[in-house]
Amino acid sequence: MDVYKRSFRYDTSKREEEMDVRKGPWTEEEDSVLKAYVNIHGEGRWNSVARYSGLRRSGKSCRLRWLNYMRPEIKRGNISLEEQLLILELHSRWGNRWSKIAQHLPGRTDNEIKNYWRTRVQKQARQLKCDVNSKQFKDAMRYVWIPRLIERIRASSQSTSGPPSTITSITIESGSVQVDPSLLPELSRTSSGSQVSSVTGLTDCYNPQSVSNYQNNTRNGSGFENAAAETWGRDDVWLVGGGESSMETVWNEENIWFLQQQLHDEF
DNA sequence: AACAGTCTCAACCGCGTATCC
DNA sequence: TGGATACGCGGTTGAGACTGT
Incomplete structure (x- = not known):
């Protein structure tokens, strides 16, 4: 993957171009820098995190990494039967409102639920x-x-x-x-x-x-x-x-x- | 053992909305 | 009020893991 590919969006991407923002998988070192920064300053203001933590990452990337991987309450492992049931029911009610669905599954992220839906549920539809x-x-x-x-x-x-x-x-x-x-x-x-x-x-x-x-x-x-x-x-x-x-x-x-x-x- | 096909999931992108000045 | 900036969401991608032949 081209981890340094550039974006031509006007807003944050413009700044990203100027500061040679790093992309691709996060290293352990980056994780600990992010963790330390959030522990001190709290969540939110992700562009500030990116700017002042020393990470050469975009605010978006920092936010995503924290929310989907580093939050302490993140639950790992297989989606349980109860969780599957809830996902199916809530999706039938709300459609692809992943973040809304995720709010009702503690420790699960919208990304995880979205992936579950795409890989498991859509697969069944294909079959x-x-x-x-x-x-x-x-x-x-x-x-x-x-x-x-x-x-x-x-x-x-x-x-x-x-x-x-x-x-x-x-x-x-x-x-x-x-x-x-x-x-x-x-x-x-x-x-x-x-x-x-x-x-x-x-x-x-x-x-x-x-x-x-x-x-x-x-x-x-x-x-x-x-x-x-x-x-x-x-x-x-x-x-x-x-x-x-x-x-x-x-x-x-x-x-x-x-x-x-x-x-x-x-x- | 080697290769090909498939699956998984972390990370990226673009867009819409909220907030700030 | 309107432009700039920040944030959040949903869609998509692709590297690595896994599985079958």
Whole structure:
């Protein structure tokens, strides 16, 4: 990569040109300089950080490095099932508002969530040969992926007594998953004002009968949806193996092939 | 072991908005 | 009020890691 390539933007880039700003991966030394500076002066005023810390980096670069990598509360490691569930739900509500979504996942950055979406979710859409924004894919998420995630969250919370989730909107207690209704209004519509809605009810929303009801209530069910309703209600169809990630479990090859058939019968 | 293809994620870019003077 | 500057967001890129042949 050309780490010294120049930008011709007017504002900060103009200054960057003048001061020979460094680009590319950060070194440990740069990290410690940034950390020391932020510890003393606090976050914000990133151009000042760049100017006075001695780093030959742009303010933007300093900000990004701090927010996405160096903040002490940054959480590392795989996105948990609860986090996946929340990302799917919040994305269905807000779309690509990554920073807004990230606000509800403590320790996760917008960049991380964006990467997760692009690498995992969009990949599934590609495999299904449909657009990630298409109704078909959204239905697949809503009626297959999300219910399976909920099922797995419940199963894992029953089988382990590990530390509670750090996600404030979803908590797991004695085998049931509690979801903050303010974040999932669509799913909590039936909870009549209680502070949390149990996913026992949420799962019910996704059983085959409910899917069928949904179809009747919206439009005459298509072949895709009818077949999906019949298939997605059956756990054994989607559970292959045991230890893999929830996505691989749900989107095994056989089922992707099946969904592809159903999706393209529609066209 | 070597190579090719794929995946992951840190970092960059451009643009829109907020703030300052 | 308007221009300059700073900040934040979403989209994109590409190097390195990983996986399959």
